[in-house]
Amino acid sequence: MAYRDEVLFEEKVFKDPVHRYIHVRDRVIWDLIGTREFQRLRRIKQLGTSFLTFHGAEHSRFNHSLGVYEIVRRILTNFKDQPNWNHEERLLSLTAALLHDLGHGPYSHSFEKVFNLNHEEFTKQMILGDTEINAVLSRVSDEFPQQVADVINQTYHDKLVVSLISSQIDADRMDYLQRDAYFTGVTYGHFDMERILRVMRPLNEQVVVKASGMHAVEDYIMSRYQMYWQVYFHPVSRSAEVILSRILHRAKQLNHEGYQFKQEPTHFLSFFKEDVSLNDYINLDETIVMYYFQMWIDEDDPILSDLCARFTNRRLFKYVDFDSEEDPNAFEELKALFEAVGINTDYYLIVDSSTDLPYDFYRPGEESMRVPIYLLKSDQSLQELSGASEIVESISGKKRTDHKLYFPADIIKQLPNDDQKTRIKQLLGMKPNI
Template identity: 70%
Template sequence: MTYKDQQLSEEKVFKDPVHRYIHVKDQVIWDLIGTPEFQRLRRIKQLGTSYVTFHGAEHSRFNHSLGVYEIVRRILSNFEGKPFWNQEERLLCLCAALLHDLGHGPFSHSFEKVFKLDHEAFTRAIILGNTHVHHILQRVEQNFPQKVADVINKTYEDKLVISLISSQIDADRMDYLQRDAYYTGVSYGHFDMERILRVMRPTEDQLVIKDTGMHAVEDYIMSRYQMYWQVYFHPVTRSAEVILSKILHRSKYLFENNYTFKLNPIHFLSFFTEQVQLEEYLNLDESVVLYYFQMWKEEEDPILSDLCNRFINRQLFKYIEFNPNQQMVAWQELYSLFQEVGIDPSYYLVVDSSSDLPYDFYRPGEEEERLPIHLLTKKNELRELSRLSDIVESISGKKRTDNKLYFPLDFLEALPSGSKAKKRIFEILR
């Protein structure tokens, strides 16, 4: 028996609060889970700084990756023997599902923005580089690592395979909505996944849903909509992200200006110089980052010290609704007033914008083209979801944006009571 077909002598199961059990029978999958690169995901939180808002949100990318694998495993068990499904692609789909988030760094998106990184590029680098994951995949067949990387990169020739983990109704979204809802304690992310899996069908290019399951898909779309605005874009979470981002910017600035750190930031050096090697990337996880933040509270630089203290001890910035396009004059005046009272606005006056497009139909040629969800009618015809659903049609193609202005209220309140600048600042922020 080849390594590709090798099965465990006894099925392994992970107990899971979302799916109850995650089943592993393939030797390849079991070996991948045991690699250092995959185990590292235990030390990367799924929701970044959301734990400062929702105290239960301590779950990891490891949890989520196993969950996506399990959903794909269940989908494929339903696809056996159905038209358009090639059973030879089974192991490829399972591996891509398991490894799709492998390249996420500490605090994920905030970290990426500051250091100009791309977690998807690092996912491919881990899969194709000199890693334990790569060596396991290569044992399946010589070009198997490239196939897995192509699926995750959305360039694989079989579009049906890609749609399993990357589409507007995929295993990735179905897991993170339910998992994030469970750990944050909210009800928004729950939907009838069992029904969706039962009515999901393979076609030549993508997953489709029988029209009898339309209402379950509507529920899924609305769950996603609510989760983004009630959880993912929560203003308190964004306050923590703002501070996190400013800590990283400040430490990079100090390094570039030859500041002498009490604790030499050796784990950050390649990130500061934007010359990150794969091994250095894998060695930096959230436990390491938090250790530096804890130590940097004692730095002599007052800005770095204050920001780290705020992040570690949850002394977050306050916020107000603020549209920079309509309130630019007020923004410029605030910026000058902050400088006047000795508060650096580069770090303490921040506009943060969040936006989301909950569902979209096909818009060829546009950035991030989205393949729509199709319903399979009783006449065996494909109809785009928003054509049949009034609920989905009402939000299709509608991008919603939210702007907040973040600032340290405690610093402003500590200004001298007779200060004209202080009075004017509060007039603007009122």
Template identity: 70%
Template sequence: MLERLNEEKVFKDPVHRYIHVRYRLIWELIGTKEFQRLRRVNQLGTTYLTFHGAEHSRFSHSLGVYEIVRRINEIFSQYESWDEENRLLSMCAALLHDVGHGPFSHSFEKVFNLDHEDFTRMIILGDTEINQVLRKVSEGFPEEVADVIAKTHTNKLVVSLISSQIDADRMDYLLRDAYFTGVSYGHFDIERILRVMRPGGDQIVIKQSGMHAVEDYIMSRYQMYWQVYFHPVTRSAEVILSKILHRAKKLYAEGYAFKQEPVHFYSLFKEDISLEDFLKLDDSVVKFYFQIWQEEDDAILRDLCERFMNRRLFKYVEFNPMQMNTWRELYDSFKEAGIDPDYYLEMDSSSDLPYDFYRPGEEEERLPIHLLKPGGDLRELSRESEVVEAISGKKRTDHKLYFPQDLILEGTSDATRRIKSLLNL
């Protein structure tokens, strides 16, 4: 029998009001140094430069996902098929699903060829406090938790609570990100959705009567991606962040003498980072280097860091990637004007598939959302909902070109005049 705390612990939360912890195991996991590190990792990367309220951490999001799964467990506990093993496994996986994220996670992953899922697995299975706590359940329990997060566990129902087209992770981040960015479109009736969720064999199913709440959730997700996650100003900051990392990596490879040795980045630059080094990284460490690199001798690194720290971001224009002749001419003109196009010209694409039905053989197969009819039959959501049918399977892609408008407007050469003409400045 799982040990309960003598007294329930609660966290006051702006999204779920209270987060309840009743099991000692969960309480001990929250207290580990690997989990506490998430307080120092921003949930939304560079978004705070667009929406100033978006300062919330991966710690608060992870607690929120745990709380949603805890509440689903309360609903599912009335079903014989949902036992204590499922309850414990799902709550631990929910709490730890993001534990491998680093600072500005997605930018770091692209530049240094990392994968946060690898680090999540290493933290759960490695020589860590989290592993020690999980092993109190059984020797094989850390592996089970890691498998649920990696979507390879044989219990597909538990996996679907953490990772599916309507899971606890998405529900929390949509509500939490909407709250902290101050936008209105990420809200949906989570209480209603939780009340109509049912365990359906290999995945969660939704009672037919809850269809409209699910439509609202899918539209919220669609709006949040285009209005918040893919906001062009946020993307501009991300472009500069990536360029800083690329520049620092290149300088290191060339033997450049940094005024302040970037010791926290050495193993990253070598693309051979240990778990111990990874766990030392958080937002404050990265921003410390960006702050002091504003005084470096290298003009590009200095300028990019100054732009990032003081929010002097790149401007953008819509750009069709088919215009490769224009791209080539722009690239050459930037070079001619003495503005290095490798650091000051970037084509960035965003794309999202708000909902998809099952299509076998696709690279990323998405399990569709199923509605449970009163007679017990299951129907795929887009066959019942005209709203979802209208957007399902439709991938929207957006392309923008980012550049430092101030440098171009200051220029008086033929090359800068050509750039102004090509960008319609």
């Protein structure tokens, strides 16, 4: 029997709090889960700094990746006898679902910004490079690793396969909304996934949904909208992310200046130089990052020491609603006042903005990379979702942006009671008696 067709003697199951059980019967999938690169995802949190806001949010990208695989497995079980579905794409779809987040690094998005990295590029390298993952994929066929990479990169010729993990209603989103809601303890991310899976149909280049399932899809869209503003963009989590980013910037700057660290940042050196090998990347996970943060609390540099203590011990920055472009004079005055009292604005006065577009569809004359969700009507014609749903239409194409200004309220409180302190507090909207 060819390796791609091998099944385990006995089905393996993972007990899962979201999907109850995750089922693995394919030898290829089981072997991929056991690789060094995939096991590394156990040490990368799914929600980055959100655990400092929602204490249950300790789940990993390993959990999520298994969940996406399981949803695709269930979708393909329902597609088994459907026209327009090529059963030969089954293993490729399952594999791409499992590996879609393989290249995420520690505290992924902050890390990428500071060190000019791209997790999608590292996903590709892990799939195509000299790795245990590649060794497993290459046993299927010489072309299989590239095919998997193409699906994840959204360049694979069969767009239906791509849409299973990369669309406005895909297995990736359906898992992370439910999983993140479960571990954060909120109710926003719950929707009737079983109903959606039952009404999904393969059609040409994407998955469509039977019109009878429209209300379940509405619930899914609104769940996503609420999760972004109540969980993913929570201002306290963003405060922690701001501090995390400043720590990495400070360590990078100190290294460039020739600062002698008490705890030599061995695992970071190639990142500081922005010359990161695949092995360097794989070896740096969140357990290693947190080790350095704890050690750097004892560094002589007061900024690095303070920021690391803040992140480690959850002494976060306070925040106010503030758009520096809307009121540039106030922001420049604040910067001048901070510098005058000895507070470094590069590290202690940070504007952070979050933007989300909950659902979109193509409009003539406008550029949009988003393929809309289509409803399959009883006469087999298609209707774009927002054209049938007033709920979805009300938020379609409407980008929402939130601006926050982060600052160390504890340092400001300790300033001498003079005109500068009074003016700083006025600009930040702090109560006079604080």
